[in-house]
Amino acid sequence: MTSDTKPYSGEQAQGAPLPAGGPNPPRSPEPEADVAPVGAAPIGESLAKDAWRRLSQNRAAMLSLGLLIAIIVVCIVGPWLLPWGLAEVDWNAFGTGPTLENAHYLGTDANGRDLLTRVLYGGRVSLSVALVASFVSLVIGVLYGAISGYLGGRVDNYMMRFVDIMYSLPFMFLVILLMVVFGRNIFLIYAAIGAVEWLDMARIVRGQTLALKRREFIEAAHALGVRDTKIVTRHLIPNAIGPVIIYVTLTVPKVILLESFLSFLGLGVQEPLTSWGVLISEGVDMMESAPWMLLVPSIFLALTLFCLNFLGDGLRDALDPRTR
Amino acid sequence: MLIYTLKRLLQAIPTLLIVITISFFLMRVAPGGPFDGERQLPPEIEANLMAAYHLDEPLPMQYLRYMGNLLQGDFGPSFKYKDFSVTELIMQGFPVSLEIGGLAILLALIVGLPLGIAAAIKRNSTVDYVVMGTALTGIAVPNFVLAPIFALVFGVLLGWLPAGGWNGGALPNLVLPVVALSIQQIAYIARMMRASMIEVLGSHFIRTARAKGLNEGEVLWRHAIRPALLPVMSYLGPAIAGIITGSVVIEQIFGIPGIGRYFVQGALNRDYTLVMGTVVFYGVLIVLMNLIVDLLYSALDPQIRYDD
Numbered sequence: 001m002t003s004d005t006k007p008y009s010g011e012q013a014q015g016a017p018l019p020a021g022g023p024n025p026p027r028s029p030e031p032e033a034d035v036a037p038v039g040a041a042p043i044g045e046s047l048a049k050d051a052w053r054r055l056s057q058n059r060a061a062m063l064s065l066g067l068l069i070a071i072i073v074v075c076i077v078g079p080w081l082l083p084w085g086l087a088e089v090d091w092n093a094f095g096t097g098p099t100l101e102n103a104h105y106l107g108t109d110a111n112g113r114d115l116l117t118r119v120l121y122g123g124r125v126s127l128s129v130a131l132v133a134s135f136v137s138l139v140i141g142v143l144y145g146a147i148s149g150y151l152g153g154r155v156d157n158y159m160m161r162f163v164d165i166m167y168s169l170p171f172m173f174l175v176i177l178l179m180v181v182f183g184r185n186i187f188l189i190y191a192a193i194g195a196v197e198w199l200d201m202a203r204i205v206r207g208q209t210l211a212l213k214r215r216e217f218i219e220a221a222h223a224l225g226v227r228d229t230k231i232v233t234r235h236l237i238p239n240a241i242g243p244v245i246i247y248v249t250l251t252v253p254k255v256i257l258l259e260s261f262l263s264f265l266g267l268g269v270q271e272p273l274t275s276w277g278v279l280i281s282e283g284v285d286m287m288e289s290a291p292w293m294l295l296v297p298s299i300f301l302a303l304t305l306f307c308l309n310f311l312g313d314g315l316r317d318a319l320d321p322r323t324r
Numbered sequence: 325m326l327i328y329t330l331k332r333l334l335q336a337i338p339t340l341l342i343v344i345t346i347s348f349f350l351m352r353v354a355p356g357g358p359f360d361g362e363r364q365l366p367p368e369i370e371a372n373l374m375a376a377y378h379l380d381e382p383l384p385m386q387y388l389r390y391m392g393n394l395l396q397g398d399f400g401p402s403f404k405y406k407d408f409s410v411t412e413l414i415m416q417g418f419p420v421s422l423e424i425g426g427l428a429i430l431l432a433l434i435v436g437l438p439l440g441i442a443a444a445i446k447r448n449s450t451v452d453y454v455v456m457g458t459a460l461t462g463i464a465v466p467n468f469v470l471a472p473i474f475a476l477v478f479g480v481l482l483g484w485l486p487a488g489g490w491n492g493g494a495l496p497n498l499v500l501p502v503v504a505l506s507i508q509q510i511a512y513i514a515r516m517m518r519a520s521m522i523e524v525l526g527s528h529f530i531r532t533a534r535a536k537g538l539n540e541g542e543v544l545w546r547h548a549i550r551p552a553l554l555p556v557m558s559y560l561g562p563a564i565a566g567i568i569t570g571s572v573v574i575e576q577i578f579g580i581p582g583i584g585r586y587f588v589q590g591a592l593n594r595d596y597t598l599v600m601g602t603v604v605f606y607g608v609l610i611v612l613m614n615l616i617v618d619l620l621y622s623a624l625d626p627q628i629r630y631d632d
Contacts, residue, residue, distance in 0.1 A: 043455060165339050173587065175605050177347055180591045181354040257466050264468045265588055284472040284577065288480055298469040306464035313429040 012041040034293025054318040061314025064307035071304055075123035080261055082112035121296050124262055126301070127276040129189055129259045134251045136194025142244060148202070148231050149209025151224055160206065163199055165272055175258075181269040185308060186269050193258050208240035242319045248313035253305045260301060329619065333396070336611040344394070345609040348387055351596050355442070359404035360596045376405065400597040404590070410601035415587055421575070421582035425567045427502045432509035432563070438554070439510070440517025441549065447522060455514060462511030468573045471504040473522065475577065482629075488579045501578045505570050509563050516559055521552040554625055561617040565610050 055061055108114055150157040178192045212218065213236065221231050256276075260270045263277025276297045283294030359365060372378045378389060393400055399410035423593055443455040478500060481488025491497045524530065525548055533543045573585035583602055590598035 085557055099618070112534075120525055165342065172572070174343075174346060174350070175351045176588070176591055177354075177599070177603075181350050233355060243546065253464075260466060261468065261569075261573065266592075279467055284468075287476050291476065294469075294472060294476075298465070298473070302461075302465045306460060309463060 005113060008195060030160070036256075051315075051318040053161050055314055058314040058317065060310050064310035064314070067303065068307040068311065071123065071307070072127060074163070075120050078120040079117055079124075082114065082117045082120070084117045094213065108288070109286070113224075115279075115293065115296055117267075119279060119300055122274045122276045122279050122297060123139070123300060123304075124267055125186070125257060125273055126256055126277070129186070129193070129211050129257045129275070130252045132190040133193040133255045133259070134248055135199070136190060137201055137251060137255075138192065138196035138244070138248055139304050141198035142237055143206050144198065145202035145205025145207075146209050146240070149206035149212055150228070150236060152210070152213075152230050160203075163202055166199055172261075175232070175262065176265070178264060186273065187257060187266065189262065197255060198260075201247055201251070204243050205237075205240050208243060212236055212239050246312065246316045246319055249308060249315050253308040253312075256305060256308075327621075329615065332615050332618070336608075336615075340604070340607050340609060342574050344604055345387075345393070347381075347600060347603045348390060349583065351591075351594070351599055352383060352386075354594060358596060376403070379432055385618075390600070393472065399601040399604070402590075402595055402598045404595045404598065410597050413598065414583060414601055414605055415581040416466050417581060417583040417586055421584060424498070424501055424505060424574070424580065424582065425571055427498065427507035428509065428567050428571075429560075429564060430581060431502060431506040433515055435506075435558055436510040436513030437517050437553075440556075441509060441544075441552075442520055442554070443518040444521030444525065444552075445544070446551045454517075455519070459511040459514045462507045463515075465507075467504050467508055467570050468577065471501070471577045473502050473506055473572055487578070490578075490580050497578075500573050503582060504577075505574050506569060508570070509567065512559065512563065513556055516556050517552065520555040521548065524552040551559075551626065554621065557624060560620075561610075561614040564613045564617075568610070 110119065119232060121128055142158065144163075148156045170273065176190065177190050177197060216232060221235055226234075259275060260269060260277030260280065263275050264281040266281065268277050269275050279297035280301065283290075287291045342403070352370045357379070359370055360375075365373070371380070380385060381389070390400070397411075402408050402410050402413055404411060426427050439459075442454040446452050475487040478485045485496050485499050487500075489497055530543060530548060533547045534540075540548070568584075571582060572588060574580070575584040576588065583605070585600055587602040587606075589595070590602065
């Protein structure tokens with residue numbers, strides 16, 4: 001799996017309108033009175049409020065959200081509460097299983113380091129990579145897509161042709177090469193993954209922009225003499241935000257997966273730092289004698305991905321007017 | 325159609341050029357060289373080696389030389405696997421990777437499509453929830469977690485299947501890697517098939533088909549499935565790319581002598597030519613696969629014609 005896969009495209013056809021098939025009129029005024037159409041002044045309830053109301057009715061999504069927040073909080077706070085440090089060696093416990101003794105609640109690894117502590121530290125790294133890299137891809141993708149869609153014509157044509165070329169690159173290989181070349185630096189991982197994942201975002205935003213730019217409020221802004229840059233940043237991007245949010249929640253798990261994939265191959269973050277991918281790959285080596293070393297980080301990783309996917313699905317249902 | 329195919333092939337040239345150029349220079353910028361071993365070579369020998377492989381020339385010169393050789397289909401010699409040319413290594417590894425990847429795609433389609441169709445027909449039933457829940461698990465648990473767990477459970481604990489190794493491609497050795505590789509794609513394909521099937525089942529021509537008195541089976545087989553397959557078809561390109569990248573880890577975990585392993589090993593060993601060879605090879609493969617998928621798509625969907 002990976003960077004090259006565009007897994008959700010089928011369902012995005014319902015959720016986030018993909019640009020290629022021509023802009024479908026997004027969020028045209030809804031018949032329901034309590035819903036404010038995007039782009040118009042909010043009447044009654046704002047889109048965010050409405051979306052939140054719909055999301056909170058989705059039990060699976062809310063459960064995922066709660067669990068996700070719990071995982072994040074535990075990863076941030078947990079390491080301070082545990083008696084063991086990230087690289088601290090317990091000379092009395094090499095590769096022991098989960099036990100209440102010595103506070104090794106989830107066991108230790110082969111070097112006597114507390115597994116729970118390491119998983120939580122690893123979670124910090126994995127989650128921070130996910131956030132930063134998704135943000136990088138968000139910024140690049142939104143700006144690129146908005147500019148391309150707004151300018152239109154030949155510029156749009158060239159910019160999208162470039163995206164097409166990028167799509168057909170075997171990206172995973174280039175990312176692996178990048179890691180090999182520049183050493184395993186965490187900031188590079190942020191940038192490299194972000195630089196890979198912006199393509200879908202650019203396409204989605206472009207499609208939105210194409211549909212939006214013919215609307216009256218953009219014309220009005222033009223008539224008032226607002227500069228192009230301002231129209232893009234103040235009017236176009238805020239109005240294309242719905243599909244963007246959906247897509248970001250789907251990007252985050254992809255990024256986590258990509259980071260763990262790289263770490264698994266030994267190309268991710270470096271000792272003494274660790275991440276879920278690194279821990280999983282250590283677990284694989286010790287699988288037969290110490291299965292908990294594989295299972296614990298795998299469960300954390302899978303649970304996080306699971307929640308993010310559920311949340312993404314829920315958000316899509318909540319934000320897409322057509323699923324009502 | 326022919327003109328379209330030629331056009332697409334022409335468009336692939338700049339793409340491949342970019343891939344080759346980027347990976348060539350990335351590889352050369354990397355610190356370290358192919359001859360840094362545990363043992364420091366005497367400088368004279370190293371200089372001779374460098375000269376033998378033309379590594380002492382300026383970079384642009386090397387680049388041109390590489391491109392020239394590539395045009396003649398020569399990937400050059402491998403630096404680490406002495407006495408082997410990169411072409412030989414790729415030709416050795418590719419059938420293995422192809423077998424695993426091809427079987428995985430096939431399995432993904434054979435299992436994923438019916439699951440998606442069943443979930444769509446029985447929408448919001450227990451079947452639907454079970455299939456979609458399982459699919460989400462398949463997406464959430466990455467293949468590099470599944471593969472070792474499979475190896476542990478079925479290989480070590482139960483002892484039903486070999487936990488690794490290739491053994492000339494014997495059937496028992498194939499099962500675990502192929503299943504591990506395909507699970508994620510099964511999940512994606514089932515989800516997409518369900519979504520597009522639901523959309524098709526809600527459309528007017530299905531209502532018409534029912535109204536004229538066709539039974540449900542005929543409605544499904546004759547009218548619903550073909551249009552519903554289209555989005556899944558267009559996903560096959562990315563799916564193949566995903567299987568290819570996935571095979572990099574799967575080959576590593578199960579110790580399978582395919583191309584994926586050469587790539588990772590080559591990158592770590594600074595085996596310039598081997599890495600370049602695998603990147604170029606996969607680049608061509610992905611471009612070709614995308615083209616084939618697009619052509620298949622037009623064969624399935626009469627609305628799409630590539631005439632111009």
